[in-house]
Amino acid sequence: MSGKKEKVYSYVGTILLVGSFCAASLLMLGLGILFFQAHPTDYLTSLVRPYFSDIFSNLFRGEPTAIISLGILVMMLTPFLRVVAATFSFISERDFRYTAIAFGVMLILLLTILPNFV
Numbered sequence: 106m107s108g109k110k111e112k113v114y115s116y117v118g119t120i121l122l123v124g125s126f127c128a129a130s131l132l133m134l135g136l137g138i139l140f141f142q143a144h145p146t147d148y149l150t151s152l153v154r155p156y157f158s159d160i161f162s163n164l165f166r167g168e169p170t171a172i173i174s175l176g177i178l179v180m181m182l183t184p185f186l187r188v189v190a191a192t193f194s195f196i197s198e199r200d201f202r203y204t205a206i207a208f209g210v211m212l213i214l215l216l217t218i219l220p221n222f223v
Contacts, residue, residue, distance in 0.1 A: 113191075116190055124183030128179040128180035134172055135171075135173035139170065159171075184214060185214045192211060
C-alpha cells in the first residue's frame with residue numbers, strides 16, 4: 106500500500122475519531138447542564154426543531170439545548186467531512202469513478218443534513 110493512501114486513511118480515521126469524540130462530549134456536556142438546571146422542562150420545548158441560527162445565538166446565552174443541538178450537528182457533519190476527505194483523495198488519485206460516487210454520497214448527506222438545520 107502506498108504511503109499516500111496510508112496518509113488518507115490516517116486523515117479519515119482522525120476525522121472520524123475527533124468528530125465522534127467532540128460530538129459525544131458536547132452531547133454529554135449539554136445533557137449534564139440540562140440535568141442540573143433548576144427547571145429543565147423549560148428547555149425541552151426548544152429541542153423540538155432548532156434552526157441553525159438559533160443554535161449559535163442560544164449557545165452564546167449558555168442554553169444547554171444549544172449545546173446538545175451543536176453536538177447533534179457535529180455528529181451529522183462527521184461522516185460528511187469523511188466523505189469530503191475521501192473525495193479529495195480520489196481526485197488526487199485521478200480515480201474519477203469513485204470521485205463521482207463519493208460526490209453523490211456527499212450530495213445525499215447534504216440533502217439530509219440541511220433540511221434539519223435550516
